[in-house]
Amino acid sequence: MIVCGDDALAERLAAELRDLYRSQVTIVVPAAGAAAEPEPAVTGRLRAAALLGRVQAAMNRAAPAADDSLPGQAPRVMEAPVLDEDALLEAGVLRADALALVHDDDETNIRAALAARRLNPRLRLVIRLYDRRLGQHLAQLLDQAAVLAQPGLDPDALDTSTTVLSDADTAAPALAATAVAGTSKVVQADGLLLRAVERHPPGRGEVADPGICTLALLSSTTSDPAGAEGSDASGRDGPLLLPDDRTVAASTGRGTVVLDTVTPAGPVPPPRRLSGRALPFGSLFSRRLRWSLAGLVICVLGLALATWATTENHPLRAGYLTLLDLFAIDDPAIGEPAARQILQLLTGLAGLLLLPVLLAAVLEALGTFRTASALRRPPRGLSGHVVLLGLGKVGTRVLARLHELGIPVVCVEENPDARGIPLARRLRVPTVLGDVRDEGVLEATKVHRAHALLALTSHDTTNLEAVLYARSVKADLRVSLRLYDDAFATAVYRTLRSAHPRALTRSRSVTSLAAPAFAGAMMGRRVLGAVPVERRVLLFAAFDVAGQPQLEGRTVAESFRPGAWRVLAIDSTAPHERRPDLTAAPEEERTGAAPTGLVWRLHPGYVLRPTDRVVVAATRQGLAELLGHRPGTRDAARH
Known part of the structure; x- marks a missing residue:
């Protein structure tokens, strides 16, 4: 088994293969100089050794308690500046049963999958991709390539498959x-x-x-x-x-x-897109403006009915005269009965009130169109919601899941270009941009009135700091942390349980x-x-x-x-x-x-x-x- 990647998922996967399936595992990690952000203090050899140590630790955590058998062979860890055909051949792709491409970069995984299928058509491929639709098309393409590369064999008898998964x-x-x-x-x-x-x-x-x-x-x-x-x-x-x-x-x-x-x-239904044609009336104009406009309409109707009742005009003519008075284009009612003069004055006053309302409606509509793609702020009276920290890959999927369940959510994300920002914008989910560790960021999410807090950033310490601060604001807040290290998760849980015995605390590991x-x-x-x-x-x-x-x-x-x-x-x-x-x-x-x-x-x-x-x-x-x-x-x- 070959595992290509150097993050937490690669570590857990190698431990799973070795511990449960007793498979011989080769782990291919990028060389230190190939990383997007070079680490000059850590050489490639030390980096591979550190990964091997983490894999061994993951094996010890994942080992069944009742299993007294001898451990499997220790994984082989090799470096590759670029995951190309030469690196795959050195890893033994021609002899391998399966290859897992679990890099966080989809393009790297796709390139390696295409190369691996050419080198070994019988290879089972497991690819980590975030894009579901792209994954379906890629799996069909690679499976078809495997069948065509072996024309003499029955496709049903092939143990070749391509599986696209997302953690x-x-x-x-x-x-x-x-x-x-x-x-x-x-x-x-x-x-x-x-x-x-x-x-x-x-x-x-x-x-x-x-x-x-x-x-x-x-x-x-x-x-x-x-x-x-x-x-x-x-x-x-x-x-x-x-x-x-x-x-x-x-x-x-x-x-x-x-x-x-x-x-x-x-x-799979296509995602809903926010466009000007699909904008509802309520999103264009605020509630206060809508009530003001409705009040003026009722007032004008009342004046039209009063004009019809006090004169002998036809109802349509009475309405027409009211509109003329409203827009100040009718002749003054000099010499007319007193009722007609009073109604004309009241209608003129209503016309004066209508002008600022119309102006406000135009300005607000223009402002709404300009900010239709902007993120919403949490409403003032929001309560009983879920505060979601982090809109990366995991946070985006959790946000979509909570939205499907009809649960109100307020998100916090530091990076304005994060993967989940477009989804939050499209779903009109209130989102606060800022570092959750900064003062005032959590308060903006109305965390003191929230039902639960999901800390799903990729940094354990950030999640812990956010939870500790949220608990200081609301002691009985239900919290769930995304933590990788099991020993650290246990220590955090015990400490939080001792400090807040009546609050529910949970930890989860994505890997x-x-x-x-x-x-x-x-x-x-x-x-x-x-x-x-x-x-x-x-x-x-x-x-x-x-x-x-x-x-x-x-x-x-x-x-x-x-x-x-x-x-x-x-x-x-x-x-x-x-x-x-x-x-x-x-x-x-x-x-x-x-x-x-x-x-x-x-x-x-x-x-x-x-x-x-x-x-x-x-x-x-x-x-x-x-x-x-x-x-x-x-x-x-x-x-």
């Missing part, structure tokens, strides 16, 4: 769930959409809806400020993945994550949530997606029953191993008509015109046959065993 998409549902309970998580793999929903414990006399099946039991301390959560290590009170029915029935008072619906995934999905994808095209459950990850994969001793010849109930894997669905399509990849759905299935062929509500006594293909939910350890890499054995079978 931000994987972690966003879990991060959003820390701000509000009861959120849903979606696994979308082009032609397949699985929706996992968090549900509160049923009250007295209520019956819990298990959905299709129960995927996980949430921590017993999910809503308890004094709970044991706080790091990426799972405690005894942590979440239970894939529990059996008896455990679910006995675990009263704990929330659940259930598989709710499975539907064909429709086409720990995303690394299992990347590692599973490197083992083959069978991984469909991942669902984060608190600090752990549940993977969805497709397997052919043939050659799987844990599945073949067993009933659905017998194949279920609590805490490891569970068969969710069976592909009812005939073997000769199946697609090699469940994620490559035809157009008619994406639009819902044709069924997917998957049967989800299975009879427990159904015997799995060698010709069956099943969809399985598995933990990290369970997936490793199903793929033939058992953490408890010294020499795992090579995939």
Whole structure:
């Protein structure tokens, strides 16, 4: 396995491959001189050694407690000034089973993927891309290139695949769930959409809806400020993945994550664009101006009715005379009855009031058009909202998720050119530009009236400083920090819990949530997606029953191993008509015109046959065993 990258995701991914799958790993890192911001004090050799040390530390953190087997071979770390064909050849791409390109730069990953596919058409590629639509087109292109490079082989028999993943998409549902309970998580793999929903414990006399099946039991301390959560290590009170029915029935008072619906995934709707034609009336004129204009209209109508009632004119002529008086273009009512003279004076006064209102409307409309692309400021009476710190890749996805859930959000971002600024502008989300550590920035977000604070910047110390200051403003504020180092996260959690025992504190690591999905994808095209459950990850994969001793010849109930894997669905399509990849759905299935062929509500006594293909939910350890890499054995079978 080859991992190209030098950030936290590369470290966690290498640890995952080595620890769970017992794979030989080569890590390719940029040379010190190739970085965008050179570090003259750190040479390339020291940089590689530092990365190797961090990988070893990540392995120690991720190692299962019950695993007493010998550790896998230590990763090989090499430097490459440019990730070109020569660097890939030196890393062993011709002999490799899979290549993961997890650089933070999409262009670097795309260039390396094209080069790697030319060098080794059989290579499994896992690419980290933020742009979803570009990722879909790139995966189709690279898979087509792999088939054309091997004309004599059946495409269905190829173990070649291209998987495009985003760490931000994987972690966003879990991060959003820390701000509000009861959120849903979606696994979308082009032609397949699985929706996992968090549900509160049923009250007295209520019956819990298990959905299709129960995927996980949430921590017993999910809503308890004094709970044991706080790091990426799972405690005894942590979440239970894939529990059996008896455990679910006995675990009263704990929330659940259930598989709710499975539907064909429709086409991705185009993003809404803010244009002058789409601007609503309310965004052009303020509420005070609208009320003033409405009052004048009512006043003019009243004067027109009074003119009609006091004269013998036709209603239309009465209205016409009122408008003439309003715009001061009618003759003075000299010699007319007193009522007519009084009404003319009142109408003239209304006309004087109308002029500044019209002028204000014009100026405000022009100003609105000029600032239509500007960021909104938090409203004065805002309360019960979520304060989101950081609009990078992760923060942008979390903002989109919270907006879909209808949760009011106020964002804080230091960089005016950050990735999430255009999204915040398009969604009209209030945003404060400034350093969160500066005085007055958090106060501008109305944090004293907020429901929760999500600190998602890429700097642990910045997140901690913001949380400490927010807690000094509102002691019971619900906070969630994005922290990488597990020991640091534990220390932060314990300190905050001691200082604020009644406030809920949670920590999340984006890389720990995303690394299992990347590692599973490197083992083959069978991984469909991942669902984060608190600090752990549940993977969805497709397997052919043939050659799987844990599945073949067993009933659905017998194949279920609590805490490891569970068969969710069976592909009812005939073997000769199946697609090699469940994620490559035809157009008619994406639009819902044709069924997917998957049967989800299975009879427990159904015997799995060698010709069956099943969809399985598995933990990290369970997936490793199903793929033939058992953490408890010294020499795992090579995939």
